[in-house]
Amino acid sequence: MDEAVGRREGYDEAVLPAPAVIEPDEQPLMKRSRPSGADSDLMSLVDRLSSVLCCTVCLDLPKEAVFQCSNGHLMCAGCFVHLLADARLKEDQATCPNCRCEISRSLCFRSLAVEKAVSELPTTCGYCQQNFPRACLSLHQHEHCHNRPTRCRYWRIGCRWEGPFHEVPTHETTCVHPHKPGGDLMGVLADVDAQHHQEVSPFQDIMQLLSLEKIGYTEVQFRSCRTDDFITRLYYETLRFTVLNHTWVLKARVNDSEQNPNLSSERTLSFQLLMRSKLPAAMDCAFLLLRAPYEDVPLHPVVYRHTFSGESTESPYLPLPITDSIECNRLLAANNFSVRLFLFQVTK
Template sequence: MSSMEERGEVAAAPGSSSAGLSVGPEAVAAGAGLSGIQEESGMRREASGSGSGPETDPDAPPKKRVRLQEGEAGKLEERLYSVLCCTVCLDLPKASVYQCTNGHLMCAGCFIHLLADARLKEEQATCPNCRCEISKSLCCRNLAVEKAVSELPSDCSYCLKQFPRSGLDHHQSEECQDRLTQCKYKRIGCPWQGPFHELTAHEVDCCHPSKTGIELMGILDEMDQSHRRELQLYNSIFSLLSFEKIGFTEVQFRPYRTDDFITRLYYETPRFTVLNQTWVLKARVNDSERNPNLSCKRTLSFQLILKSKVNSTLECSFLLLKGPYDDVKIKPVIQHHVFSNDANETEYVPLPISDSVECNKLLAAKNINLRLFIFQIQK
């Protein structure tokens, strides 16, 4: 018995703390494996603790992000340019940004141009990418893209330095020392143009302030003629406002098509009554040009038609102005005509808009809303 107890104690010693229990060879192997894992994990903790220092502390701040190199940042800007550019002109938008129902971006100028072209072609305007229908009611502005584009850097066209696009216009017009400027004596004939930092030196050496009165008379005469034309227009408007019979109304031009072999777009208003007479306004694009959609220059002309029968001639002055809710720019021009039963239509006269961009705004709208003034001249 003593020898067996001795063998049991010897067998129990490596695997268990209890001297009186016998342990088999499998338990001994498991115990040896567990001790090996514990030793290995302890060695790892020691190695990590000795090599990394405070970075292993769970309360330590996270590592700082590595900044992009200049080349990588440039590539990022290029990628943003390609993502945020207009799908029509492939340039970054300068003002409003519109998107179709599928999210494709268009700058305001291209969006209006697409709608105007579709109106001239008698087609439904579509997105150039996905061909979904676009209109002012279906498309909306993307303010996030507008803000993102305004923060992208852009080169100044004068000094070639980079500024955020939101502040580039102010820099080029007010701050840039290389911006193009004119001499302050240009009103008396100085033709000099140059960078702003050379302006002071030029004005010191400019010879125009020393011109005689006789030399300045021709320049002053041209200025007086321009001022006289503007003053004549305002005086004419004020004199018309003093007439006894004055009428005005809001008119709405609606698009129609001719019945010719080659259909043409024209506009016409419903009949309206002013000064106890019935009238109609008509308008046409590019004076009925065959394919106005192929031309970049676009104009509108209109005529006033008297639909009522009159017993005597009716002498009137009239002018068209923009409507109360439109942003189109129209210069006031007074037209004059003597209406009768035989001459009840005026000639087509150009609508006094500033450029083709304003014309595209009118064509892109569903209807053209303007305000008409008619002044009856008493004999």
């Protein structure tokens, strides 16, 4: 029996072929080990894509809309309107910084494919250092990140603690502000009331003005013009319009007529209301400018006042209530822009 088994084993050893040795390059794909440099290769690919998809002006990945010239060079929305605004201030034709072809709102168009590609590129959360697609980063940082900066819920009564979101429950269980006596909280509540009053005061003024008897409004368009000086300056002016049975004109200027506003990084617009009718008596007026329909630059509701008379037919130059220089560039990039003017005659 043992001899038979031995002969059987010997037969097997003699007849069965030796197992084939599979070279590493011939191994099935599902069994192949992951290369050690996979992460670095991925990061290299992301870096190469970022260099291809970046804005040709600021050399950064766009955070919003992407425009391209007729030759395909990319510009983020901020740099695009900045180039158009600079050209408007210098009375020149805007050109692509790469190929020098002409650019304008009609000659350039948005590159939706680039915008979608950029939104899928990974980026690192500044709070938890995890990687997310750019399209998901804002939602993660505002709602899901456990390390996002958060205030104590008792900040309205004076708590100044700020820390990561995951530490909020621990802090709030030991926060002393909810246990303070009412007398200690009166100063904080007074500051809260003052801030609230400052925020709602413009709207209260507007509501009171809307109850006046003589109210008028119209939509006007600012058109770009040039001064007659040796060094011309850009300004804006509307056509004459009639409100409250009087003729008016609106003017606007850049950086209060600074000699070279194209060299300034901070840009502002200020406007002036002028009366073109003859006044038999002084006229107290309140007025405000709001965004016109189909315009994309918002204006804050700010009420201005001026007394017009035969000796004072022009209001002083007043700041156009826009947010920042970026919004100013968006207005300058357009040849014309419209606003809605509300005019109130204040009776004493």
